[in-house]
Amino acid sequence: MRDTASLSPARRSAQQSGGAILAVEDLTVAFGGLKALDGVSLSIAAGEITGLIGPNGSGKSTLVNTVSGQLPVRGGRISLRGGDVTGRRPDRIVRAGMARTYQIPRVPPTLTVEEVLSVPLLYAGRDRHRLPGLGDAAAIAAFCGLGPLFRRYCGDLSVTDLRRLEIARALACAPDLLLLDEAMAGLSHEDSVEVMGLIRNVHEQGISIVIIEHLMRVITTLCHRVVVLNNGRLLAEGTPATVLADQAVREAYLGKGFAS
Amino acid sequence: MKTGLTRLLPYVLILLVTLALVWIDKPFWIQLAIGVAITAITALAWDILSRTGQVSLGSAAFFGIGSYTLAIFEPLIGLTLAWVAVVVVCALAATLLGLLTLRLRRMYFAIATLGFALSMQVLVVVFPDWTGGSGGIAPPVLADGDPRWQLGLIGLLLLAAVALSDTLLGLRFRPAFFMIRTKPELAAASGVPVVHMKIFAFIVSGVLIGLAGACYGGLYGYVVPTDVFTTNWSVLPLAIATLGGMDTTIGPLLGAIVLKALEEVARSVIGGTGYQVVYGAVIILFVIGMPQGIVGLLRKAGKLAGRRTATGEKKKERERHA
Numbered sequence: 001m002r003d004t005a006s007l008s009p010a011r012r013s014a015q016q017s018g019g020a021i022l023a024v025e026d027l028t029v030a031f032g033g034l035k036a037l038d039g040v041s042l043s044i045a046a047g048e049i050t051g052l053i054g055p056n057g058s059g060k061s062t063l064v065n066t067v068s069g070q071l072p073v074r075g076g077r078i079s080l081r082g083g084d085v086t087g088r089r090p091d092r093i094v095r096a097g098m099a100r101t102y103q104i105p106r107v108p109p110t111l112t113v114e115e116v117l118s119v120p121l122l123y124a125g126r127d128r129h130r131l132p133g134l135g136d137a138a139a140i141a142a143f144c145g146l147g148p149l150f151r152r153y154c155g156d157l158s159v160t161d162l163r164r165l166e167i168a169r170a171l172a173c174a175p176d177l178l179l180l181d182e183a184m185a186g187l188s189h190e191d192s193v194e195v196m197g198l199i200r201n202v203h204e205q206g207i208s209i210v211i212i213e214h215l216m217r218v219i220t221t222l223c224h225r226v227v228v229l230n231n232g233r234l235l236a237e238g239t240p241a242t243v244l245a246d247q248a249v250r251e252a253y254l255g256k257g258f259a260s
Numbered sequence: 261m262k263t264g265l266t267r268l269l270p271y272v273l274i275l276l277v278t279l280a281l282v283w284i285d286k287p288f289w290i291q292l293a294i295g296v297a298i299t300a301i302t303a304l305a306w307d308i309l310s311r312t313g314q315v316s317l318g319s320a321a322f323f324g325i326g327s328y329t330l331a332i333f334e335p336l337i338g339l340t341l342a343w344v345a346v347v348v349v350c351a352l353a354a355t356l357l358g359l360l361t362l363r364l365r366r367m368y369f370a371i372a373t374l375g376f377a378l379s380m381q382v383l384v385v386v387f388p389d390w391t392g393g394s395g396g397i398a399p400p401v402l403a404d405g406d407p408r409w410q411l412g413l414i415g416l417l418l419l420a421a422v423a424l425s426d427t428l429l430g431l432r433f434r435p436a437f438f439m440i441r442t443k444p445e446l447a448a449a450s451g452v453p454v455v456h457m458k459i460f461a462f463i464v465s466g467v468l469i470g471l472a473g474a475c476y477g478g479l480y481g482y483v484v485p486t487d488v489f490t491t492n493w494s495v496l497p498l499a500i501a502t503l504g505g506m507d508t509t510i511g512p513l514l515g516a517i518v519l520k521a522l523e524e525v526a527r528s529v530i531g532g533t534g535y536q537v538v539y540g541a542v543i544i545l546f547v548i549g550m551p552q553g554i555v556g557l558l559r560k561a562g563k564l565a566g567r568r569t570a571t572g573e574k575k576k577e578r579e580r581h582a
Contacts, residue, residue, distance in 0.1 A: 090448035100449055108438035115435040124451030
């Protein structure tokens with residue numbers, strides 16, 4: 001039996017809550033008559049990096065927007081570390097320990113990096129001692145490679161730096177679980193490698209991560225587990241190798257003719 | 261970054277000008293200063309609200325509610341409590357209007373607040389038993405009608421408005437307000453209770469404008485609906501804040517001074533009612549010429565001057581090395 005004290009915080013909480021940090025049961029979300037999510041049930045293991053994949057319109061973004069409290073739930077239940085967060089306000093969900101990033105980070109151009117990071121530090125109301133070394137804006141900026149840009153205006157940042165800032169902002173919420181919405185989209189190969197390194201470093205802080213991603217290279221190198229959505233339903237889940245070898249997944253992605 | 265000295269400048273400016281005018285005791289200048297101070301308070305209040313992305317055209321509603329609340333409540337509960345009532349009623353009206361317009365963006369929000377201001381005027385005329393109808397109402401005269409004390413009191417209210425504006429431009433509020441304006445979802449995802457913050461800004465803004473309106477009504481102890489509920493009081497704060505420089509404290513102050521000065525000059529040079537046309541045209545030219553307002557222009561000038569001294573120093577250094 002291993003000593004619990006030597007485990008990272010996330011792994012410790014994983015043991016306490018029986019392994020799942022986020023559990024979704026029979027979740028249904030609809031826009032008018034169109035069901036964007038149709039009875040999806042899945043659980044995200046604590047301490048892991050989980051990939052969330054699926055073709056365009058499969059419900060990935062809807063799932064992230066719903067569990068983070070930005071879309072109303074038509075049916076089902078969302079629980080974070082065992083506590084029910086279904087239908088809660090987004091800022092409450094952040095305070096409960098789940099942070100998310102946005103694909104297109106629209107930060108006010110007249111704010112500095114420091115000022116943007118000050119918002120979650122002031123308002124997310126999370127215990128900062130949980131993440132030693134990430135207690136203040138300067139430390140978080142340095143951790144995300146934004147140290148030299150600390151006092152720069154967001155309007156002057158490059159796309160890559162804005163992506164880093166978006167991860168830094170979410171990190172400043174001191175989350176237990178971080179949802180990354182296409183953090184790599186539109187980046188060059190070198191930049192995406194760097195951001196992947198950053199995600200790995202975040203994971204080493206004991207933070208569980210869910211990545212929405214189109215690049216299979218990212219999924220196969222970073223993720224412990226993969227969840228596949230198609231047409232608003234759960235299609236498959238498992239290790240990257242088994243999921244990507246799955247016939248149904250290949251058909252969903254490539255079309256029936258190509259898969260065989 | 262702002263130094264402590266420039267931060268103190270507005271406070272020192274207001275204190276010195278107010279004290280000097282009270283000392284000199286020239287009626288024209290005191291009336292002018294009272295006019296500048298009241299419009300400056302409404303402009304600061306409008307700017308505070310706009311920092312959360314809520315561009316209001318309803319300032320006149322709060323201006324009128326302020327003066328009417330003081331007039332209606334003073335005979336019922338006494339002067340001190342009537343002032344408390346001004347704060348409470350304006351806060352309630354702001355909360356109500358804020359909740360009703362919560363989901364409206366930009367133009368739709370502006371139209372809804374304008375509608376609120378216009379309907380308030382109708383409401384006053386429809387219930388003459390309470391409000392005196394179109395004949396007007398008599399609020400208690402401010403400071404027993406002594407213009408110097410009136411200026412002193414309104415100067416204090418302006419100081420309070422400046423202090424509030426500065427507090428809301430501090431690290432606790434400015435980044436959160438701007439994030440709510442640019443992308444409310446991002447603010448919520450950072451733990452900011454967006455609805456509470458928007459209503460909070462609305463209450464601060466509405467109460468400030470209401471207090472300014474109550475002071476205005478108390479200048480002569482008599483107001484009619486067309487005095488306070490006019491579109492003028494809705495547009496003026498917006499024009500002043502835009503002219504002076506939004507998202508700043510000094511901007512609305514400078515804007516109020518410049519606009520009042522322009523108005524007085526146009527009135528004395530052109531006279532009649534024609535001066536209003538010229539005055540309007542000059543405002544338009546100003547806004548076109550200075551999209552960032554007077555503050556933006558000063559910043560640009562400051563940067564140019566800074567660059568000049570910087571290159572000058574480099575030159576000197578080069579000469580020293582040579």
